[in-house]
Amino acid sequence: MxxxxxxxxxxxxxxxxxxxxxxxxxxxxxxxxxxxxxxxxxxxxxxxxxxxxxxxxxxxxxxxxxxxxxxxxxxxxxxxxxxxxxxxxxxxxxxxxxxxxxxxxxxxxxxxxxxxxxxxxxxxxxxxxxxxxxxxxxxxxxxxxxxxxxxxxxxxxxxxxxxxxxxxPVRPSIVTATRAEGRQFFSISEDSFVLLVVGGSRGAQRLNEALPTLAKAWSGNNKYHIIHVTGQANYDSTREHYQKTGIDLDNDGNIKIIGYLDHMELALAAADLAVGRSGAAFLSELTVRGVPSLLVPYPYAAENHQEANARSMEAAGAAQILLDKDVDGETIKKTIQSLCNQPTQLASMAKAAKALGQxxxxxxxxxxxxxxx
The missing domain is CATH 3.40.50.2000 (Glycogen Phosphorylase B;)
Incomplete structure (x- = not known):
């Protein structure tokens, strides 16, 4: 009462x-x-x-x-x-x-x-x-x-x-944010494919260093958009990696790198695929939203609990796993492009993720x- x-x-x-x-x-x-x-x-x-x-x-x-x-x-x-x-x-x-x-x-x-x-x-x-x-x-x-x-x-x-x-629990805004609101916030059209990359609140160095290879392949192609949340401590170094790859971040409107994002609910609402660590909070947000994911467990988490979390998502058909030691530019590029080219599989993963949501x-x-x- x-x-x-x-x-x-x-x-x-x-x-x-x-x-x-x-x-x-x-x-x-x-x-x-x-x-x-x-x-x-x-x-x-x-x-x-x-x-x-x-x-x-x-x-x-x-x-x-x-x-x-x-x-x-x-x-x-x-x-x-x-x-x-x-x-x-x-x-x-x-x-x-x-x-x-x-x-x-x-x-x-x-x-x-x-x-x-x-x-x-x-x-x-x-x-x-x-x-x-x-x-x-x-x-x-x-x-x-x-x-x-x-x-x-x-x-x-x-x-x-x-x-x-x-x-x-997830914040109510994670549940209520709409795809249209997310796309409008990031100035992305409805028919574009949106990849959300999140390394966690403190970032993920290997992910940050690997993503520019994929971004280079997508640069200037508005069919694809990347929202890359680097973690505040890794923002400057990640920006340097993008620039060394030949990406002009000031003019490539389909690639956004952000140190920290206040409105993660809008990024999740806009995303077609997420890449990130497998902490419990992030996984809960993914499943409540029904976002398919490529998970890269943090290898030094206590008791290796992040890999255990990721394996449970993989077993349910909601995610694929790429171990941190296997992350490099070409592997990330090949894996993500393969998923992008299989909309039926992504839809199945999204459905499985949604079924796990609480x-x-x-x-x-x-x-x-x-x-x-």
Missing amino acids: MMKRKMTFVVTGGGTGGHIYPALAIARGLEKRFSGAEVHYIGSHRGLEKSIVPREGLPFLAVHSRGLERKVHPKAMLSFGVTALGLLEALVVLRRLKPQALIGTGGFVALPVAMAALFLGIPTLIHEQNAFAGITNRILAPRVRKVLLTFDEARKRLESRQAVLTGL PEALERILDEIEDVL
Whole structure:
């Protein structure tokens, strides 16, 4: 039953888009479910959330945080000290805000913030995006009210009194954006083939270096368009790779490279094929939209969980996989052009991706939050 009194919530999570965007989706869902609710975001001083969240219009507060060292090392003391400072800062903030509940989505900053909430007796839930839970959520799982899961196999690494399979939430705009809006935003005609390349919030160097070979073949041909999101740290070097290939980015209107994209929902809505890493958040967006994909799992992800994610997509017929070690310009060019020339296969992949989508994940999460309240 919807509660009538004004509510206050805190969401926390950060470092990469994989933690930030689920937190933002939950925040928007809370605002809608609990009409008039105030939702505050607590992040770190150094994570991407510091720039992303204010642009989304949510109140943002930063506390100190640092990755935990898994080995005995002088840096371990520094990590402990910074985390303790973040805990004290979070205690001050949460005492002032007095939220009805706190929801964490992982990342190093979620640890001190969620621990502060637990000390203050604030109902706390966490969401685990991946099949292999990260260290923050493994520490928090036995202590929080509920653990919300994207993959059921994550239970194996989480000691939780109550773990619930909900799926991974995506921002409502990911679901509602239309193809026409996406094409208009990027000034692309309806009959053009659009390739979206996303390396994740921090980019993917091998992808960035390989794409110019394909772009050169498509340069000036408005039948094809490339939207390449490089990651902010890799933008300048990627631009140099394009220029060395002989592409005039200032005049080739069918090739757009972007360091960071605020409106990913419009890029996904416009895309006919996506190429990118296989983090859980990106895969959830692809499947909700029904976008076929060529996945290049990040090879250094913890427990190699990105390849496991990608294999599940491949097994369902929603994606093809190209391992990072096999990525080069000619291979990328050949693989993507082959897919472009098989519209029936792309349509089948799109249908399979859509079947995997969990557009109801956000509502399930909100139900669990309301149950705790």
